[in-house]
Amino acid sequence: MSNVTLKHITKRFRAVTALKDVSFHVEDGEFFVLLGPTGAGKTTTLRVIAGLEKQDEGNVEFDGAPVDSFTPADRDVAFVFQQYSLYPTMSVYDNLAFPLRSPIRKTPEEVIRKKVYEAAEILRIQHLLERKTARLSGGEMQRVSIGRAIVREPRVFLMDEPLSNLDAKLREALRVELKHLQKTLGKTIIYVTHDQIEALTMADRIAVLNEGQIVQEGLPDDIYDRPATTFVAQLVGTPRINLFEAERRDGKAAIKQSAITVEAQQQKLPETLLLGIRPEDIRPAADGEFAGQVVLKEPLGVETVLHIKSGEQTLLSLVPGMSDARIGDTVKFNINSRKLHFFDMKRKRLNV
């Protein structure tokens, strides 16, 4: 396995700059996630690492050595795509064996057999080995796709939104499996997704990409607890973070068009600012400091999302279990003042 470093990568497609000065480092054995919306440049980044795309500026290094002059085959990376790309006329066994049968490698058939069975066992697809891939379910196909990458024992795994074509339920199951797999095999994985739950649950570290630039890099906890910009704050966390324009009034932050004011723990606040509050930090309470009216209720089973209108603002509150609040009810609530997020009007985090 290898560590991977990107140094000041810039990539242009004619007039469009897809990647602007992108730099990051992935440790050997790390599960590194590139998170960003569609069009952010995630796939382009992966393709540059693989050598499928040539960057205009900057270097890609594996274990400290530049690989820019290497072909994709020589970089020894395995790419797992969103659209499985399995060979439909071949059995699962032959699909898994295919990379090892390449004339460049000249692997003996007994070794191939051993590696294929190992990969199949890890992914629990031994019972499918004789089946033609066209007759597999989505989840099974994706496992075969990952298996085909595993048998190659590459330096780095590159995964491009491999779960996004699958049903929600299957995605849930495969997330846990992939994470378990990665931890037990100790592989270096660079994984690209627009799904923030995938990023939070699977990553050792996350880099948030937007419009070709890295906006923040850090542990899942850092990205969630200390988002560097409102973009990151809104990208991560379900339901989405509440974000309001506020102004400084008597040393506190007062949310515009509402009666809500909150303390800033330390420094001075600017005159106008943006205040972020996560739904789980807004809690209905009989003796709550603030009041509002329930305008919508979304029962999710394990918890309920309450849409509360206070003044002219609507806040999302996350409460455990099935709430018995009804639409139209007046509700009092508290805001956890230790979990507030303050941003300046340029949308950058203020440390107050």
Add this chain to the structure above:
Amino acid sequence: MATIELKQVEKKFGDAYAVKPMDLTIKDGEFIVLLGPSGCGKTTTLRMISGLETVTAGQIFLNDKNVTWRHPSERDIAFVFQFYALYPHLNVRDNIAFPLQAQHESQRVIQQRVREVVDLLRIEHLLNKRPGGLSGGDKQRVALARALVRRPAAFLMDEPLGALDADLRETMRAEIRALQLRLNVTTVYVTHDQIEAMAMGDRIVVMNTAVVQQIGTPTEVYYNPANLFVAKFIGSPGMNLVQGNCAEGVIHLPGGNQYPLPDGWKNSIARGEKVIIGFRPESAHVNPNGALKGEVYASDMHGSYAMLHVNMDGDNVVHLRADRETRYPIGSSIRFDIDAAMARFFNPQNELALRKN
């Protein structure tokens, strides 16, 4: 005003059932969700209600009128598709006006109705644009406007949020539900996403392999799933299901675990019988003195909480919801308890939920 009734409605293709005979009564103003995995029959059912698909048996009633053999255009329903189906050569205004133009409505009525729905969906700024240049969310709003402008008796929606990014799905799901509540329009909504179903539905029709598994409110399908499929499908993750053998007042579970049968269940499960215990992740708690034990398979952070995946014995990985700070190394031993009031039991043979005595 629209009530919809399905009486023994079925769809077969040759000998294969796409939808086995089903009964469903939808009340006026109700938001009914047809929920299930790909291929379960939910879209076929929706299409039969719309008339885009014929029934092979059974009858469909709209406001007590038998519409089983009526053409879709004669059914006073509006269909919203996953891939919007907007007319690319018309601008947004003309797309929305189209259904009324086709019905030869007067210009005055058309203008008034278009203005109404445009205000409702807040898309005034898009009127002169062509669909090609719009974002996914905007396209879906235009599709909704076009359906709304006809003031149909009922809305039928086929996975309308499926093509959108996760954050937009969240926003649009609340928008659609709020709109529906405001207009009080009977809505039949198809999705494979149980979170959407739970958040939006007054009642959910859970389907799998052409068969209705359960019809109930979100509370009912969540707390009292009728069978193993519903227990697993509803909730993210679904209910933990572990098979064991019932002995005297105790269930022997994998990994050498024993779980005492909670009060109220002792007469429902016979000694010597195999039984499946079901419990949701939030009703299991890490406890150093807990009754049950296992090995940590994985642990991950979900934002406001953590999820602990515990291997009880080889094939049985259960999921426990825990607070943020709970992170355990893979392979470490762990003990936990299950909230007795929240435990559910199922018959492994027929997969049905057992009842309390």
